[in-house]
Amino acid sequence: MGFVIATVNMKGGVGKTTLTVNLATCLAKQHQKRVLVVDLDTQISATLSLIAPQDFAKARKARRTLNQLIDKAIRPNRHAKLTIQDVIKSYVCSVKGLDLLPGDIDLYDEYLVSEMLHQEASREETPNFNQVWNRFERLLIKSILEPVIDNYDFIILDCAPGYNLLTRSGIVASDFYLLPARPEPLSVVGIQLLERRIAKLKESHKSGTSLDLQLLGIVFILSGGLLGRYYKQVMNRVTEDFVPTQLFKNRIPMDVNVAKAVDSFMPAVIASPNSSGAKAFMRLTEEFVEKINAYQNEFKNGSSKMNLANLE
Helix, strand or coil, rough: CEHHHHHHHCCCCCCCCHHHHHHHHHHHHCCCCEEEEEEEECCCCCHHHCCCCHHHHHHHCCCCCHHHHHHHCCCCCCCCCCHHHHCCCCCHHHHEEEEEEEECCCCCCCHHHHHHHHHHHHHCCCCCCCCCHHHHHHHHHHHHHHHHHHHHCCCECCCCCCHHHHHHHHHHCCEEEEEECCCCCCHHHHHHHHHHHHHHHHHHCCCCCCCCEEEEEEEEEECCCCCHHHHHHHHHHHHCCCCHHEEEECECCCCCHHHHHHCCCCHHHHHCCCHHHHHHHHHHHHHHHHHHHHHHHHHHHHCCCCCHHHHC
């Protein structure tokens, strides 16, 4: 069974998608892992970082995006033939083992979700809308991924900023989460908000699932070069709040090639493999694999639960 990992921050513009697609590509290309990128953001940045707009347009016209799978979960009685296997695009960017579950600019209708859940709650002997909502939230993304989870070593969810239904459901479905950040005050606020939200999420779901979700690490994006004293103070504030093992040692430096790669609809590690940004992502991926291997070794040694913060 593969690991499900959510890339998430309450604040947008922190390099979340950049981290997702470059990490996924490195895992497949340099480490021969089977990786599925799932785009949960209506901005479809992860989708357009791996396939060209015309390919996305064709997929959307053929109703082969995440929207169809979510609609199937919301309205299970509808006659829908498409499965997740039909929707996934394989061999993206010509990288063996790298697959994409394309997002959509319209992922779900909030009114339909509320209507469906109210109807479900009313059918219960003791109606409890919050309980029905939590159950749906817990199972939505998990049920969509379940048919293919054994096909991959890693399924990486590119979550939308903020805290909408899909972000919460993605977090609940995950084993770990990655927290991208920039050395800026609002990015730090995003980290603090997310930690509080996840604590509440665990509390609200504790009756239905163990939710052993763990922080795999904080990654500073576009934080290289000569940082001013103020930015160093911001980064020091983060390092004081977390143990060293919860912070990735490798950071992604300022590199225009990382931004320019978006124009070619492929990750920087493919578009500009010799750039400083691409090389930083490769080193980060090696550190990522080491963290995962440490987890697996700890689990094999007989611990049913493991706290990454204890690993040195």
